[in-house]
Amino acid sequence: MDDTNSLIEQRRAKLAALQERGINPFMNKFTPDIGCGEARAKFEAGELADGATVAIAGRLTAHRDMGKSQFIDLKDVSGRVQVYAQKQALGDDAFEIFKHLDIADFIGVKGTIFRTRTGEPSIKAESFVILSKALRPPPAKWHGLEDTEVRYRQRYLDLIANDDVKDVFLKRSAIVREIRNFFHGRGYVEVETPMMQAIPGGAAAQPFKTWHNALGCEFFMRIALELYLKRLLVGGVDKVFEIGRNFRNEGLSRRHNPEFTMLEAYEAYGDYATMMDTVESLIRHVAQKVLGTLVIEHKNAQGEVYKTIDLTHWRRVSYKDLVREKAGEDWFRVTPEERRRRAVEDLKLGGDIAAAYEDFEVTGAVFEKLVEPTLIQPTFVTHLPKELVPLAKLSPEDPTTVEVFECCINGQEISPGYTEQNNPIEQRERLEQQAGGEQQKLDEDFLVALEHGMPPAGGIGIGIDRLCMMLLGQESIRDVILFPQLKPKA
């Protein structure tokens, strides 16, 4: 990145030449009165009259030199518009400078809008100023930028070169906005809770450690939002949500980034069933508002649809029924030894089942490896074994299970939801089991809060990154996170 090459040297020489002429190629201020794409659209729609004067600004993305006249394209977030510069209109000196503008420079242009012979809405330049001289060449003209490493490390180049990438991130922003709108519309309160925690709770995951100098103690980056939001239920904030970053010190993959964005929402007097309705309504709302459809098509590079997700139908089915579909009707009636034998021999899960796995983990592997990846269409998997979920309440109909769901779409878990545990005594027992005897890992402050009384409540979490993958047709989490984690370059 500290490299120099002839293209950079040329641009620096142009910069020096401009400065020698008394031109400042990094102007402090230029105020456009309309966006580039906006001007074009309004002209096409007849809202901007032929010959109207406009001031536009943007990045120069292409130029077509005609000798004594020149066409350039200017681009801003609203889109692209063509600018037409003539030597006789700008004058010899200014036109000479105009001709030597580089692709990627930012300029401001004042002129009149008109239509060229080929029908292109264009701005006939009357004057222009250089707003920011680009000292490096842009990566691509029409191939786009392909190098994944450059795309992720220098995402700004990806956004410049690949319009479809920019579209994904603009839509991600819209998705988050609509999530907020949805919850605000239902009377939820949005809050912010600590990211640095003395005891990282609410999930089973490896945390990142950090250190506070003045307090002289260790902190952990949060792995979940849950325990603080429940404190707020205790505090009387009956409908509460937070959208925030979680940090998990685990492997990176196409579906995992060390920091990822989570939504959690809790509603007093709700339960897992009302929260299923909430998740379904939320995702329908977001898809309809952002994408204008409930039928999501994932397309490959050739534009062919290879996967369709239909958000108009949401299946609700128990964990056990799904396991039976894949592993046999009598799966839960045979002995644990027989289940393990079948999983390893018949279902060929030997590589996924450790010798130390308990019986429920054997079934868990069947679900995770054979069921979950097949759940492309929206499916609420309900009534998970109680061993899997320490923070939920037992199901009265089947006390070996808890009142929870996992909403799976696109072959991955998008959202878990529970009838939240509010019995402080049972909660303590479950957390103690989970902590495995490490007393200092128990969040005593949380347990004290529960002892003060938490209303019965339903809660959900939604992985925003995975939701975006599903809605935006991206198969890698790195393509919905602007700056995904990569190993630092030496």
Add this chain to the structure above:
RNA sequence: GGGUCGGUAGCUCAGCGGUAGAGCAGCGGCCUUUUAAGCCGUUGGUCCAGGGUUCAAAUCCCUGCCGACCCA
């Protein structure tokens, strides 16, 4: 952590033992309604890094770095 693939000009890539290549971009020239403008000319390289084999290495071998995918 293991396996597979990849790293060559600013970008996209070819070359796979015998002088470092193409298209586009850049630079110069012609052209005052073009739009992947066109035509003519032309510059540009630590072939990821280091070691080895060889008369000769971008190319074969080893090690390392970075990335993608698959698996754990």
